[in-house]
Amino acid sequence: MTSPLGKDLLGLEHLSAEQISLILDTAVPLKAISERTIKKVPTLRGATIVNLFFEASTRTRISFEFAEKRMSADTVNVASAGSSIQKGETLVDTARNLEAMKIDMVVVRHGSSGAARFLAERIESNVINAGDGTHEHPTQGLLDLLTLRDRWGSLAGRRVCICGDVLHSRVARSNIWGLQKLGAEVAVCGPRSLLPRAIAEMGVIVFDRIEAAIEWADALNVLRLQLERMLGGYIPSLREYNRVFGVTSERLGRAPRDILILHPGPMNRGVEIDSDVADGPHSVILDQVTNGVAVRMAVLYLLAGNSPQLAEAAKGGA
Amino acid sequence: MTVRDVVLAGGRVVDPSTGVDAVGDVLLRDGKVEAVGGTLGRPDGAEVIDCAGLVVAPGFIDVHCHLREPGREDVETIATGARAAAAGGITAVCAMPNTDTVTDNQAAVGFVLKQGRAAEASRVYPIGAISIGQNGERLAEFGEMVGAGAVAVSDDGRPVVSSQLMRTALEYARAFNIPVADHCEDPTLSAGGAMNEGIVSARLGLRGIPCEAEEIMAIRDILLAKLTGGHVHLCHMSTKGSVELIRWGKDRGIRVTAEACPHHLSLTEDSVEGYNTNAKMNPPLRTAVDVEAVRDAVRDGTIDVLATDHAPHHHDEKQSAFADAPNGIVGLETALAVNITWLVKTGVLSVGTLIDRMSCAPAKLFSLPGGTLARGALADVTVFDPGKEWVVDPAAFRTKGRSTPYAGMTLTGRTACTIVGGRVVFRAS
Amino acid sequence: MAPSRSIVLNARALERTLARMADEIVERNDGTDGLVLIGIQRRGVQVADRIAAVIADREGVTVPRGALDITFYRDDLQTIGPRPVVGRTDISFAIDGKNIIVVDDVLFTGRTVRAALNELADFGRAAHIGLAVVIDRGGRELPIQPDIVGKHIEAPATSRVDVFISELDGRDEVVLDEGVGE
Numbered sequence: 001m002t003s004p005l006g007k008d009l010l011g012l013e014h015l016s017a018e019q020i021s022l023i024l025d026t027a028v029p030l031k032a033i034s035e036r037t038i039k040k041v042p043t044l045r046g047a048t049i050v051n052l053f054f055e056a057s058t059r060t061r062i063s064f065e066f067a068e069k070r071m072s073a074d075t076v077n078v079a080s081a082g083s084s085i086q087k088g089e090t091l092v093d094t095a096r097n098l099e100a101m102k103i104d105m106v107v108v109r110h111g112s113s114g115a116a117r118f119l120a121e122r123i124e125s126n127v128i129n130a131g132d133g134t135h136e137h138p139t140q141g142l143l144d145l146l147t148l149r150d151r152w153g154s155l156a157g158r159r160v161c162i163c164g165d166v167l168h169s170r171v172a173r174s175n176i177w178g179l180q181k182l183g184a185e186v187a188v189c190g191p192r193s194l195l196p197r198a199i200a201e202m203g204v205i206v207f208d209r210i211e212a213a214i215e216w217a218d219a220l221n222v223l224r225l226q227l228e229r230m231l232g233g234y235i236p237s238l239r240e241y242n243r244v245f246g247v248t249s250e251r252l253g254r255a256p257r258d259i260l261i262l263h264p265g266p267m268n269r270g271v272e273i274d275s276d277v278a279d280g281p282h283s284v285i286l287d288q289v290t291n292g293v294a295v296r297m298a299v300l301y302l303l304a305g306n307s308p309q310l311a312e313a314a315k316g317g318a
Numbered sequence: 319m320t321v322r323d324v325v326l327a328g329g330r331v332v333d334p335s336t337g338v339d340a341v342g343d344v345l346l347r348d349g350k351v352e353a354v355g356g357t358l359g360r361p362d363g364a365e366v367i368d369c370a371g372l373v374v375a376p377g378f379i380d381v382h383c384h385l386r387e388p389g390r391e392d393v394e395t396i397a398t399g400a401r402a403a404a405a406g407g408i409t410a411v412c413a414m415p416n417t418d419t420v421t422d423n424q425a426a427v428g429f430v431l432k433q434g435r436a437a438e439a440s441r442v443y444p445i446g447a448i449s450i451g452q453n454g455e456r457l458a459e460f461g462e463m464v465g466a467g468a469v470a471v472s473d474d475g476r477p478v479v480s481s482q483l484m485r486t487a488l489e490y491a492r493a494f495n496i497p498v499a500d501h502c503e504d505p506t507l508s509a510g511g512a513m514n515e516g517i518v519s520a521r522l523g524l525r526g527i528p529c530e531a532e533e534i535m536a537i538r539d540i541l542l543a544k545l546t547g548g549h550v551h552l553c554h555m556s557t558k559g560s561v562e563l564i565r566w567g568k569d570r571g572i573r574v575t576a577e578a579c580p581h582h583l584s585l586t587e588d589s590v591e592g593y594n595t596n597a598k599m600n601p602p603l604r605t606a607v608d609v610e611a612v613r614d615a616v617r618d619g620t621i622d623v624l625a626t627d628h629a630p631h632h633h634d635e636k637q638s639a640f641a642d643a644p645n646g647i648v649g650l651e652t653a654l655a656v657n658i659t660w661l662v663k664t665g666v667l668s669v670g671t672l673i674d675r676m677s678c679a680p681a682k683l684f685s686l687p688g689g690t691l692a693r694g695a696l697a698d699v700t701v702f703d704p705g706k707e708w709v710v711d712p713a714a715f716r717t718k719g720r721s722t723p724y725a726g727m728t729l730t731g732r733t734a735c736t737i738v739g740g741r742v743v744f745r746a747s
Numbered sequence: 748m749a750p751s752r753s754i755v756l757n758a759r760a761l762e763r764t765l766a767r768m769a770d771e772i773v774e775r776n777d778g779t780d781g782l783v784l785i786g787i788q789r790r791g792v793q794v795a796d797r798i799a800a801v802i803a804d805r806e807g808v809t810v811p812r813g814a815l816d817i818t819f820y821r822d823d824l825q826t827i828g829p830r831p832v833v834g835r836t837d838i839s840f841a842i843d844g845k846n847i848i849v850v851d852d853v854l855f856t857g858r859t860v861r862a863a864l865n866e867l868a869d870f871g872r873a874a875h876i877g878l879a880v881v882i883d884r885g886g887r888e889l890p891i892q893p894d895i896v897g898k899h900i901e902a903p904a905t906s907r908v909d910v911f912i913s914e915l916d917g918r919d920e921v922v923l924d925e926g927v928g929e
Binding site: 013090091092110112113114115117118132133134135136170173196197198199201202 | 522
């Protein structure tokens with residue numbers, strides 16, 4: 001009755017290559033369900049899932065909600081604005097309250113690194129990390145992996161460069177672990193002020209200039225460059241960022257091979273990525289969105305069966 | 319009030335201040351050390367404490383702890399802190415001024431002293447603030463505070479950002495012959511940091527605090543001590559670089575002294591793994607290379623004293639996401655055992671050097687009575703069992719704080735008996 | 748207890764059985780109009796292919812075939828946990844108004860067929876759905892009965908019946924293994 005992933009999905013760092021592959025393999029048939037007229041399977045009928053978003057998120061929350069509904073789970077959305085979260089309720093109290101409501105899974109987004117794990121250690125329900133601070137965003141990492149695997153068949157030996165604000169990016173960390181586990185070579189590229197100082201110890205190549213990264217890579221995963229980074233003094237201006245580090249069609253045109261372009265969204269067109277690149281033939285950005293629902297369905301499915309509440313109910317009904 | 323004579327019988331008396339290291343008795347009378355060594359008599363009515371197999375040392379002095387009163391009596395009071403100190407074999411503590419309100423005037427200093435005396439446990443010496451409200455702007459009244467009983471000044475908890483203020487403090491403190499203790503941290507480099515900057519912080523996605531945030535302020539303070547001739551005392555040194563800078567300063571005769579804390583001598587940033595808020599403190603746990611360097615510095619005297627930086631917090635406050643949890647762990651009741659386990663058992667320090675760093679040296683640096691078992695000295699004595707193994711159980715602590723990274727660990731070395739002014743204030747059951 | 752394995756059908760017997768099943772399917776449908784075979788992953792898909800080949804041979808008509816993986820329709824997720832998805836659901840035609848024969852290798856509790864019926868319902872409204880199985884081993888837990896049966900046996904609940912198909916297993920054979928527990 002144990003899930004092949006364990007109780008929770010908190011990050012990709014501690015998953016094995018086999019576990020990651022299992023999620024991707026499971027996502028493939030689930031992707032087909034979204035193509036059907038009736039885009040729904042009864043797999044998680046009766047399961048209750050809370051989407052607990054302490055941070056604003058539209059894309060990830062919607063993607064999870066679609067995934068949950070397509071698996072027939074009952075879902076409740078709790079967003080920080082207007083909830084007790086804003087009234088200073090602690091994470092511990094939130095956890096205890098959720099537990100008391102007999103829910104099966106929690107999808108949590110929180111501004112602090114480690115918050116998902118904190119919750120997971122305190123409640124019996126399955127916890128899925130939908131982004132914790134600048135730590136991990138495992139389902140984003142998984143959908144990126146699936147998108148690349150769809151194109152390449154295998155990631156082994158492929159070169160992927162993560163571009164931009166790696167320092168503040170949970171997407172970057174999940175990508176680094178996931179790509180490395182599946183055998184890809186990983187690089188990062190960006191101003192050093194936006195790279196963790198110990199980044200090389202994570203086994204990645206570091207490019208100071210985007211031109212070098214483009215010459216090396218089979219795919220670029222272009223991170224969102226937030227306006228706050230300029231205000232925080234990490235870079236002089238968004239304008240200069242685009243001029244020096246932006247992924248432009250002119251730069252891509254000099255690439256020695258076809259490069260896939262990924263972006264976790266939302267994009268700052270004209271900053272880290274130019275519109276003609278985002279909408280161009282190299283872009284797999286919309287595939288990422290489609291795959292996002294499928295990998296989240298796969299994660300929900302693979303974590304299920306580890307839920308004490310439902311198991312009890314199932315036994316009673318047998 | 320007369321106190322019964324106490325005979326500490328048959329222990330290994332170790333007092334680096336007098337060069338004694340021999341099995342023998344110690345007689346305490348009228349709050350003073352009356353006689354040391356050999357087999358002493360058993361005066362009528364004397365309390366005889368069998369110390370066979372135990373070490374008898376001048377009482378430990380912790381020059382750096384946070385007792386939270388006034389302001390956060392829910393977290394610690396001067397009384398609970400003084401009792402925790404006694405249980406840890408520490409006969410005197412210096413209480414940092416970052417309470418609410420700040421100990422930045424003579425009345426506040428008097429309050430700490432009064433509460434300390436009322437506790438009837440270990441001695442409590444107040445440290446006054448460097449700046450009013452610890453705001454880093456105007457000097458507090460050092461003279462009045464020293465007159466009321468302050469033994470040093472510090473804005474600990476916060477760094478002294480302004481070099482000019484630090485310069486003035488060092489100059490002004492000279493008149494009163496007190497050390498200016500600084501929490502070395504460049505706040506612009508450490509802003510938002512939750513742990514050491516390195517591979518662990520990169521992996522966990524936590525904002526890092528580079529070693530340089532400490533080292534930049536350490537060398538600034540050393541240079542200002544050189545400039546002013548004042549005595550700067552650097553709190554809780556945690557990095558290899560800091561140690562090298564202190565060595566540089568001492569080599570040049572600059573009046574710099576420094577302390578290190580048990581956690582920085584025993585644990586690394588790896589303890590944060592799993593977002594363990596009981597391993598969150600400032601300065602943060604560093605790398606094995608740093609731990610090694612700080613240990614060496616304690617051994618060779620570059621680091622003068624071992625302090626605890628005992629900093630209790632409410633359990634609920636520590637029960638939160640890592641970045642949101644407050645800095646600090648409790649230390650009074652584990653310091654001796656951690657130091658023995660990681661420094662003495664490993665051969666870094668002899669028992670004598672340990673006692674020097676925990677007792678003799680702090681007394682000397684902060685001009686405190688104690689730190690010696692010389693005849694006529696204050697009868698502040700720590701008796702401990704250097705081989706006793708015990709499991710750390712925070713629920714059994716005297717301090718109100720429960721946050722410790724050592725919970726559940728088996729440590730070696732435990733207080734057997736703590737005597738303050740000739741009175742037994744703690745005895746192991 | 749020594750494991751006791753016995754061959755229920757050998758290769759030639761299996762071939763005859765599948766041929767007869769094909770005839771019965773066509774007979775029951777009164778020809779091949781509107782006839783559709785849908786195999787349940789895994790071996791039901793290969794069995795359906797074999798049956799379709801026989802029909803093509805005898806009737807000169809290739810009946811449409813689909814595949815169902817019922818993993819996401821199981822009712823034992825909470826008690827047994829997630830199982831790997833072994834095959835794809837692939838129904839590339841509209842099933843509305845069709846006469847569907849669901850094909851599987853072994854019929855036991857009936858829960859797989861229940862799941863398959865639910866999944867089929869999500870693809871549309873068939874005119875009629877029938878069930879063809881190579882082996883009916885008894886032991887039903889649901890009110891589900893096959894319309895076409897290759898061979899009926901009474902296998903003990905703890906035994907195992909395996910249909911081996913050369914496309915997947917390198918040989919054609921049906922084996923009853925009574926020495927295997929749950």
